[in-house]
Amino acid sequence: xxxxxxxxxxxxxxxEDIEEIDKTIDLTIKVKRDKxxxxxxxxxxxxxxxxxxxxxxxxxxxxxxxxRFDVVYHFCSIKRKHRIRLKAxxxxxxxxxxxxxxxxxxxxxxxEVYDLLGIKFDNHPNLQRILLPDEWExxxxxxxxxLVTDEGEKWLEEKxxxxxxxxxxNGKL
Amino acid sequence: MAEVQELVVNMGPQHPSTHGVLRLVVQLDGEVVTxxxxxxxxxxxxxxxxxxxxxxxxxxxVTDRLDYIAAVSNNLAYCLAVEKLLGLEVxxxxxxxxxxxxxxxxxxxxxxxxxTHALDLxxxxxxxxxxxxxxxxxxxxxxxxxxxxxxxxxxIGGVPRDLxxxxxxxIEEFIDIFPSKIKEYxxxxxxxxxxxxxxxxxxxxxxxxxxxxxxSGPPLRGCGVEWDLRKVEPYCVYDELEFDIPTxxxxxxxxxxxxxRLEEMRQSCRIIKQAFEKMPSGKLMAEEAKVVPPxxxxxxxxxxxxxxxxxxxxxxxxxxxxxxxxxIEAPKGELGFYIISDGSPKPYRMKIRVPxxxxxxxxxxxxxxxxxxxxxxxxIGTLDIVLGEIDR
Numbered sequence: 233x234x235x236x237x238x239x240x241x242x243x244x245x246x247x248e249d250i251e252e253i254d255k256t257i258d259l260t261i262k263v264k265r266d267k268x269x270x271x272x273x274x275x276x277x278x279x280x281x282x283x284x285x286x287x288x289x290x291x292x293x294x295x296x297x298x299x300r301f302d303v304v305y306h307f308c309s310i311k312r313k314h315r316i317r318l319k320a321x322x323x324x325x326x327x328x329x330x331x332x333x334x335x336x337x338x339x340x341x342x343x344e345v346y347d348l349l350g351i352k353f354d355n356h357p358n359l360q361r362i363l364l365p366d367e368w369e370x371x372x373x374x375x376x377x378x379l380v381t382d383e384g385e386k387w388l389e390e391k392x393x394x395x396x397x398x399x400x401x402n403g404k405l
Numbered sequence: 406m407a408e409v410q411e412l413v414v415n416m417g418p419q420h421p422s423t424h425g426v427l428r429l430v431v432q433l434d435g436e437v438v439t440x441x442x443x444x445x446x447x448x449x450x451x452x453x454x455x456x457x458x459x460x461x462x463x464x465x466x467v468t469d470r471l472d473y474i475a476a477v478s479n480n481l482a483y484c485l486a487v488e489k490l491l492g493l494e495v496x497x498x499x500x501x502x503x504x505x506x507x508x509x510x511x512x513x514x515x516x517x518x519x520x521t522h523a524l525d526l527x528x529x530x531x532x533x534x535x536x537x538x539x540x541x542x543x544x545x546x547x548x549x550x551x552x553x554x555x556x557x558x559x560x561i562g563g564v565p566r567d568l569x570x571x572x573x574x575x576i577e578e579f580i581d582i583f584p585s586k587i588k589e590y591x592x593x594x595x596x597x598x599x600x601x602x603x604x605x606x607x608x609x610x611x612x613x614x615x616x617x618x619x620x621s622g623p624p625l626r627g628c629g630v631e632w633d634l635r636k637v638e639p640y641c642v643y644d645e646l647e648f649d650i651p652t653x654x655x656x657x658x659x660x661x662x663x664x665x666r667l668e669e670m671r672q673s674c675r676i677i678k679q680a681f682e683k684m685p686s687g688k689l690m691a692e693e694a695k696v697v698p699p700x701x702x703x704x705x706x707x708x709x710x711x712x713x714x715x716x717x718x719x720x721x722x723x724x725x726x727x728x729x730x731x732x733i734e735a736p737k738g739e740l741g742f743y744i745i746s747d748g749s750p751k752p753y754r755m756k757i758r759v760p761x762x763x764x765x766x767x768x769x770x771x772x773x774x775x776x777x778x779x780x781x782x783x784x785i786g787t788l789d790i791v792l793g794e795i796d797r
Contacts, residue, residue, distance in 0.1 A: 287732070287739065287758060290743055317730065335617055336614075363445055
């Protein structure tokens with residue numbers, strides 16, 4: 233299917249829930265957050281669309297906007313050989329439905345988005361940090377998270393105090 | 406009656422057969438795996454955060470550190486993504502050089518995979534053979550760009566250097582002898598009884614499951630799915646070159662993935678051979694003064710070019726406000742860059758879609774159906790993961 237046909241098929245089924253369409257380079261459709269699961273199910277199952285392959289899920293932070301985050305999905309159809317990008321925005325405390333029930337691959341992708349941006353997914357089987365340690369504070373890919381911190385030095389200082397005699401730490405020995 | 410107890414074994418992060426710093430917590434019933442939980446992040450360097458704080462040109466050398474076995478592929482994917490963002494057309498000769506180096510990288514990556522995979526399963530000789538041939542390709546890289554692993558072989562808008570006659574001769578020599586070397590590996594493994602017992606019917610995954618788990622590259626093709634981005638969405642000049650997509654026997658086990666990768670190495674040789682025949686002469690860099698710095702000779706002799714060079718190198722360039730996703734068929738699968746530009750010289754957000762991340766996720770599925778502890782090692786090997794790109 234070409235871009236126009238894909239847009240038409242989705243528009244027919246969800247006339248109310250599409251917020252934005254951009255087809256300049258890659259086909260991008262922005263949809264309402266609370267409809268994401270039913271739209272995803274439709275994309276996966278509808279004859280002609282058959283987006284059977286989840287390429288990627290990515291979170292983006294726009295601190296200046298009222299609904300702060302974007303979740304961006306990239307889908308691809310191995311059967312039909314076409315691609316689509318789906319977007320949904322949500323505010324700081326809001327939840328978005330997990331699509332793990334449609335594509336198993338979403339499990340880790342959503343954990344990564346949660347880990348690095350703090351976006352929470354509803355009905356996710358195991359929403360835990362994946363790349364950072366469980367006790368990590370903050371979400372590094374948020375725009376207000378600093379690039380360089382003295383976290384490492386603080387940690388080292390703490391460890392030195394615990395394991396080395398006081399004279400060594402103070403540089404007297 | 407004896408009490409039955411489940412055993413929990415911690416494997417890694419420092420373990421030779423986890424191919425890097427992967428940690429697996431394996432629950433065992435006797436020798437049979439009941440559950441497997443991967444723990445990632447031991448190599449997390451925050452590359453995506455770093456990308457938001459570097460100009461487009463500055464981030465290029467960082468991409469070498471993603472899949473450090475096949476750095477050229479990362480460079481290619483990144484350059485293509487930025488060029489798509491800018492709407493930049495690359496000269497044809499540069500595209501051909503890119504294809505030649507990228508296919509050599511596919512061979513390098515598969516050689517390291519075969520070497521370590523076979524070593525994990527107890528075959529020592531293929532390791533020596535594969536690293537012998539890998540050395541030849543690394544020498545070619547060294548002749549081309551001066552480094553062997555972290556290559557930064559391409560630039561945004563083209564390639565920095567031409568393939569001169571010596572280099573071309575060296576690559577052609579390698580392509581001529583390499584098929585006979587693949588035969589050597591095959592004589593050691595393909596009909597070896599121990600190899601067959603260790604790989605056949607191990608780590609089976611069906612085509613539907615593979616697609617649902619977003620597998621890509623040889624693990625997907627090993628299930629019989631004919632999916633190769635070089636054919637489906639041709640980039641560079643792959644649409645002008647002839648090659649086949651191997652799909653194995655269609656069982657989806659470790660042996661199938663072994664067959665697929667061996668055949669891919671042969672196909673890569675075929676592609677390089679054709680590329681040399683069809684390669685036109687011409688420019689190496691696109692002519693776009695705002696993005697591509699002037700040639701070095703001019704920078705050294707003319708003040709305008711020096712200023713121009715300084716501008717591009719220190720400030721970078723401003724791409725239009727838009728977002729693009731561009732992916733390539735890297736040796737390990739679909740490698741894609743999703744770049745959001747806000748019009749400034751630094752990307753607003755860059756997401757790197759790496760093949761190993763999705764491929765590793767399927768390890769739980771592959772370890773079902775009574776796989777044993779020793780098979781876990783075979784399955785990690787057959788997925789061909791690199792932690793540098795999983796953890797980013």
